[in-house]
Amino acid sequence: MSTTTSTSKDAPPVTQTAANAVASRGGRRAAGIVAIVGAVGLVATLVLLLTGTGNPNASPTTIGFSLNSFFIWLGDLNPLLQIPIVLMVFAVVVAAVLVLIEYAPRAGRGYFWLRLAASILIPVLAFLLLRPYQNAVVYVVAIGLFAGVLLFFADYRARGGAGYVFQLIVFLAPAATLLLVGLIYPAISTIFQSFFDKTGSTFVWLDNYIWTFTNADGFWSVINTLIWAVVAPVFSTTIGLAYAAFIDRARGEKVLKVFVFMPYAISFVGAGIIWKFIYDYRQGQQIGLLNAIITMFGGQPVGWLDAQPLINTFCLLAVFIWTQTGFAMVVLSAAIKAVPTEQLEAAQLDGANAWERFRSVTVPGIRSSLIVVVTTITIASLKVYDIVAVMTGGRSNSTVLAFEMVNQQQRYQSYGHSSALAVVLFLFVVPLIVYNVRQMRKQEEIR
Numbered sequence: 001m002s003t004t005t006s007t008s009k010d011a012p013p014v015t016q017t018a019a020n021a022v023a024s025r026g027g028r029r030a031a032g033i034v035a036i037v038g039a040v041g042l043v044a045t046l047v048l049l050l051t052g053t054g055n056p057n058a059s060p061t062t063i064g065f066s067l068n069s070f071f072i073w074l075g076d077l078n079p080l081l082q083i084p085i086v087l088m089v090f091a092v093v094v095a096a097v098l099v100l101i102e103y104a105p106r107a108g109r110g111y112f113w114l115r116l117a118a119s120i121l122i123p124v125l126a127f128l129l130l131r132p133y134q135n136a137v138v139y140v141v142a143i144g145l146f147a148g149v150l151l152f153f154a155d156y157r158a159r160g161g162a163g164y165v166f167q168l169i170v171f172l173a174p175a176a177t178l179l180l181v182g183l184i185y186p187a188i189s190t191i192f193q194s195f196f197d198k199t200g201s202t203f204v205w206l207d208n209y210i211w212t213f214t215n216a217d218g219f220w221s222v223i224n225t226l227i228w229a230v231v232a233p234v235f236s237t238t239i240g241l242a243y244a245a246f247i248d249r250a251r252g253e254k255v256l257k258v259f260v261f262m263p264y265a266i267s268f269v270g271a272g273i274i275w276k277f278i279y280d281y282r283q284g285q286q287i288g289l290l291n292a293i294i295t296m297f298g299g300q301p302v303g304w305l306d307a308q309p310l311i312n313t314f315c316l317l318a319v320f321i322w323t324q325t326g327f328a329m330v331v332l333s334a335a336i337k338a339v340p341t342e343q344l345e346a347a348q349l350d351g352a353n354a355w356e357r358f359r360s361v362t363v364p365g366i367r368s369s370l371i372v373v374v375t376t377i378t379i380a381s382l383k384v385y386d387i388v389a390v391m392t393g394g395r396s397n398s399t400v401l402a403f404e405m406v407n408q409q410q411r412y413q414s415y416g417h418s419s420a421l422a423v424v425l426f427l428f429v430v431p432l433i434v435y436n437v438r439q440m441r442k443q444e445e446i447r
Contacts, residue, residue: 041146097170105167115166123147187426194419198412208420220397221404221421224313225382225428228320228400232381233374235321240328240373245358248336257329264326268319272390275319279304279391306396313398319387324380328373335369336362368443375436382428401425 074082104115124145197204212218240260247256263271280288281303291301304315339362347357363370385402392398394407401421409418 039150041142097174100170101167104170119147119166120145190419190422193415194423196416198414198416200415204416208416209424211417212420212424216397217394217399217404217408218417218421221399221401222424224310224397224399225401225425227310227313228317228381228384229378229428231314231317232320232324233377235317236324236377237328237332237370237373239321240325241332241370243325244329244333244336245362248333257333260329261326263323264330266323268323268384268386269390271319271323272387275315275322276305276391279315281305305392305398308396312392312396316387316391316398319391320381320384324377328377331369331373332366335366339365368439371436371439375432379429379432382425382432401428 074085077085100118104111104118193200194208195203195205197207213222243260247253250256266274277287278289279291280286281291281301282288283301286292286295286301288301290304295301305312307315343361343365344357347361352360383402384400385406388394388398388400388403389406394400394403399407401424405418405421405425408414408421
């Protein structure tokens, strides 16, 4: 009697199937071990590179040039030569990426070696081009080797075929690099810096955060920012919604919308200058519109931008609301037009008046647009800087977090306080972003 049986002519023997399963498990185990070893090696070499002091007297070791030396050389050239050189370099980089995306993922021995070489050489060249490392070439090469091996191994094990992971990573690498260098690394660095003193040399625990909520500048920046985040979206959205509803399908609708939308096209700096003239305060002949009206009726001129408590803050808020109402009006007007007329007609037949139709049909129909407008304006109000900088410079307790963050860093050279303010501002913005994302996902699920 045979020891191997099969249910059909084409089915593999039972013992062969079991052997294949064991081999598959062994292959996955080996792949996991290789990946873990490579990842640990990559992290270890990165830590050694970043924490190692090296020899300060050692001469920089490079591949002949670095990005720093390239930009220094470029800066010494005539501006008319700089533009074509930058375009040529950009074209070469784009061409290299396109070649790797188009040709390297193909099947074949030559493309296999092309992927392997690119996986190892690109990380090494990238590290060496960033800056001249002193006595760190070994670390740089090790990082390149570990990263290249991990990339190539992941590509080799990919179920999508040879070159699939390689192509995917080459596609994502430019955007991922920009996010890492321009967003993730600065965010982590800012959080760490917020626990150090103004020079960044002494660890001070939570002193910078205590200063934020106890010092006059820090305290008022938090309070004013919260006021901006509550008042600005409510008034901007309400006025924009009312305007969009009243002029919907009215005669001259386009012209009327242009007048409301025009302030949104003005920069915050321009809007601040315009309104600074409106609030202008002086003894004698008034050039500020608001004080000119007050004195015309026998009143005394008021220094609106220095009036406390909170009067100057609401004066600044009026400028922001003036610029953002147009945005709310345009978005909500488009949403109102998308509400099915059948629903409005059905509500009218049921005896609902105009206000009831608006409240029970129109507003629920534009709920997603309302959420987008409110969260967008709220985030913009949390980040406002230009209006405060142009109109008051943060004086008379009118400062906000974004302005005070820059003010502490540039005027007082206090990087610890500036970083703490930035972290507080980040904590204010994150819940809004999370809420907005969750609402968008719910809308996608409904669709």
